[in-house]
Amino acid sequence: MSKPIVAIVGRPNVGKSTLFNKLAGRRISIVEDTPGVTRDRIYAEVEWLNKKFTLVDTGGIEPESEDVILSQMRRQAEIAIETADVIVFMVDGKEGITPADYEVANMLRKTQKPVLVVVNKIDNLSLEDNKYEFYNLGIGDVISISAAQGLGIGDMLDEIVSFFNDFEGVAEDEGEIKVAIIGKPNAGKSSLLNRLVGEERAIVSDIPGTTRDSIDSFVEIGGDKFLFIDTAGIRKKSKVKEEVERYSVLRAIASIERADVCAVVIDATEGVTEQDEKIAGLAHEAGKGVVIVVNKWDLIEKETNTMNEYSERIRKDLSFISYAPIVFISAKTGQRVSRMIELIKYVADQHAMRIRTGALNEVISEAVLMKQPPIEKGKALKIYYATQASTKPPTFVLFVNYTDIVHFSYERYLENQIRQHFGLEGTPIRFIYREKKDR
Ligand SMILES: Nc1nc2c(ncn2[C@@H]2O[C@H](COP(=O)(O)OP(=O)(O)OP(=O)(O)O)[C@@H](O)[C@H]2O)c(=O)[nH]1
Numbered sequence: 001m002s003k004p005i006v007a008i009v010g011r012p013n014v015g016k017s018t019l020f021n022k023l024a025g026r027r028i029s030i031v032e033d034t035p036g037v038t039r040d041r042i043y044a045e046v047e048w049l050n051k052k053f054t055l056v057d058t059g060g061i062e063p064e065s066e067d068v069i070l071s072q073m074r075r076q077a078e079i080a081i082e083t084a085d086v087i088v089f090m091v092d093g094k095e096g097i098t099p100a101d102y103e104v105a106n107m108l109r110k111t112q113k114p115v116l117v118v119v120n121k122i123d124n125l126s127l128e129d130n131k132y133e134f135y136n137l138g139i140g141d142v143i144s145i146s147a148a149q150g151l152g153i154g155d156m157l158d159e160i161v162s163f164f165n166d167f168e169g170v171a172e173d174e175g176e177i178k179v180a181i182i183g184k185p186n187a188g189k190s191s192l193l194n195r196l197v198g199e200e201r202a203i204v205s206d207i208p209g210t211t212r213d214s215i216d217s218f219v220e221i222g223g224d225k226f227l228f229i230d231t232a233g234i235r236k237k238s239k240v241k242e243e244v245e246r247y248s249v250l251r252a253i254a255s256i257e258r259a260d261v262c263a264v265v266i267d268a269t270e271g272v273t274e275q276d277e278k279i280a281g282l283a284h285e286a287g288k289g290v291v292i293v294v295n296k297w298d299l300i301e302k303e304t305n306t307m308n309e310y311s312e313r314i315r316k317d318l319s320f321i322s323y324a325p326i327v328f329i330s331a332k333t334g335q336r337v338s339r340m341i342e343l344i345k346y347v348a349d350q351h352a353m354r355i356r357t358g359a360l361n362e363v364i365s366e367a368v369l370m371k372q373p374p375i376e377k378g379k380a381l382k383i384y385y386a387t388q389a390s391t392k393p394p395t396f397v398l399f400v401n402y403t404d405i406v407h408f409s410y411e412r413y414l415e416n417q418i419r420q421h422f423g424l425e426g427t428p429i430r431f432i433y434r435e436k437k438d439r
């Protein structure tokens, strides 16, 4: 099952950031050369009772007036309803219910999704009774916490993860390749999806997503089944640039989670922008297969070397996904769209690849022979044994003498050696180190 998404909605100042910071303490470490992604506090990976989920913060813009707050709250709630599996509605237990709270409650009441009302700033027992008035909102369970004091957080997490069981049983996997078409606004995602769905007569159905209010499209192409995860832009457009970008990132996170392969759509007329880097970085970090799709190629003036030069520039700008194939398409004319599909299929296979332990160890021993690990902290790294622990993405466990002296550049070297032998094109690969005691 894909990782559930939990969205926090709430007025400014109710304490969303405070809670976020409390929970985000144990963020999964980020590959250091992935740009952009880490610095924004838009989402965090949280684990509780062995259950992992992605927490997203739908707020974040400083509003000046009461009606701006209201319109923003509406949008936050919309986003949460569209993208989340569980919605946490945070309110201020010191201030009590406000008109904006009622407004949001009215919206959230219409969703089928579980909503948990979290009353914050209940810093001590004498304030506990403040929570009862929030039952008047008429949505879901009400639970009190103090984000600042760290009170009630465990109970809140218990409640949140208890909702996950509701959709754990949903059978999403029918052997189809799950594809997220992601990219910044206006890159041509909908056009591409329409072409894919429109051209092929073999669509099974447009079914509303089983766990989210999204529309997924099943398409059968040349005997292969694809599920294109709905990535339509947030329906109502905002004029605030930061807001547009924030929501497109949230949107991407939601679809990436469910995908095997991400088609990162770049607008050829604009080249790689910072937001493209960010979105590609999300796919990389999530361990998904990636195909870089340069769209609107019909609009580019071409000379003999245009495509190569363009590729080189992309390789520079998106160096952290150097493993991803690039394809130049036009969603408008259909040029190379079928090539793109072939690549997606190919990358999906690579992403799911299992390498035999014997072959893996041969390649690693050979790599070590050709180039010894550097001495770190006066110690020499020894790699005893390696095995593939999981697929999607391929993840290798290396048994070593000391886990704290594995140097980033040596890991890079091993990664390259493995790729040279086994391909693994289009997929990130991961290493886990285990210390072997009997040195
Ligand atoms: N007493 C008390 N104060 C809190 C608690 N949690 C947060 N605060 C305070 O409430 C204020 C707002 O907290 P933030 O976490 O910034 O609120 P926010 O909802 O993220 O606000 P925006 O970023 O504007 O959306 C800060 O002064 C916090 O110190 C709490 O549990 N108890």
Ligand SMILES: Nc1nc2c(ncn2[C@@H]2O[C@H](COP(=O)(O)OP(=O)(O)OP(=O)(O)O)[C@@H](O)[C@H]2O)c(=O)[nH]1
Pocket (backbone or CB within 6 Å): 183, 184, 185, 186, 187, 188, 189, 190, 191, 192, 232, 233, 234, 295, 296, 297, 298, 299, 329, 330, 331, 332, 333
């Ligand atoms: N010339 C040309 N125009 C394209 C192509 N693909 C999309 N467009 C145009 O680019 C604009 C944006 O396309 P959309 O498909 O709406 O882009 P999107 O990425 O879904 O945008 P959001 O919904 O905002 O995220 C539209 O005017 C399309 O007609 C293409 O391959 N060539």
